[in-house]
Amino acid sequence: MERDDLLSVNIICLDIEAESSEDAIKKLGQMLVENSYIKPSYVNNVILREKIFPTGLILDTMGIAIPHATPSDDVLKDGIAVTRLKKPVGFYCMEDPEKKIDVSMIFMLSLCGNNKHLGILKKLFSIFRNRELVELLQDSKDKNDFLQLLSKNLNIKGEI
């Protein structure tokens, strides 16, 4: 995997509109397909998995979601597609699948192997637990700022 590809301005889109969680996942999926991270079938797998194991998370200041599917051969390279929404959409909660929450930032994961999955998830969660950082992401003015903030903090070693 090329480290540089994990995050890229090509798979970040800020302040877009989405009608629903499914619509948002499709938009993120489209970016990943266009940039050769995944095959289109992966998007459907993510939508299906979201119905069984939803990925909405309530943080201190906002709701986020990390939609993903079980890694298989429809993932071509590792990437995290990100969107910040103009208006939140409803995602069901990971903790309580019957509870719907408002989500304003979505991180869609396209990761080839399970082990890698875990390392990246751990780092992502360390970002989510950092209230200040989440606010900075929410306030960052453009894709480049957003990308820099994210990549700087995903690369911290030893952080859990």
Place this chain on the structure above:
Amino acid sequence: MKKIIVACGGAVATSTVAADAIRELCAREGIAAEVVQTRIIEIENSLDGVDLVVTTMKITPDFDVPYVNGMPFLTGINKEATEKKILSYIKD
């Protein structure tokens, strides 16, 4: 030696985050503990000798072993209270 099961709904992803945090907690507190990851549907068959069950998804426990919701290890919200609760079950 205490035995703790950490389970999540999907695969092993979120439980890994919680399990790591619990291992650290035990190390910090000098508690010898074995932390085992599993899926929620497999909890029932893994309860032998278990002192505590932690999950990253809300469940209604139908077992006699103490149970703690481990979501705070993922989101950071109520983490300290959760740590205290866990310690109250595994500290002698």
